[in-house]
Amino acid sequence: MKNASAILLDNGIKPSYQRIRILEYLMTHRTHPTVAEVYNALIDEIPTLSKTTVYNTLKLLIDHEIVSEILIEEKEVLYDVAEEDHGHFKCVSCGALVDFDLIDAPPSVPEGFVVQSVHIYYKGLCDKCREKQNNA
Known part of the structure; x- marks a missing residue:
């Protein structure tokens, strides 16, 4: 990957x-x-950084398709480097968010339509939380 x-x-x-x-x-x-997490991670290194700057930079990166927004929960926006298309699995117990590869099959859309992006989100129990639940 480029710098x-x-x-x-x-x-x-x-x-x-x-x-x-x-x-x-x-x-x-x-x-x-x-x-907030990006801001908190960089504020010590860049004391002049503001949350507005982080937000505006992320918006710019989204507009150029370098970064994508992840909207799994209504109240929470997460950010991800937009590399290859992939899906996300969110554990409803511990909150872990894990990437997974998408199947290469093209989506079925009406004739004449063009897919520009795909967002797939699954919610459920991760393996660790499922194991804890089974052992309880």
Whole structure:
């Protein structure tokens, strides 16, 4: 994968230090963070950083399809580097969010329609929580 600065330049985005660090954080921490989590992770390194800057940078990265929003719960927006299409599984017990590969079969859509993105979310119990539940 390219470095953050090159990705920004390739997409016509000025690679400011804050933008580079926000994108690098997402690229190295595949934890699907919130705006607050990105902000809290970088504030000590970048004392001038604001939550507004993080939000605006993420919006810019979404607009250029570098990052995608994950909306599984109405009250929570998570962010993910937009690499290959993949789905997400959220454990309803512990809250873990795990990526999984999508099946390569094309979606069935009406003739003439064009799919631009696919978002698949499953909710259930992860293996650890299922095991705890079975042993209880």
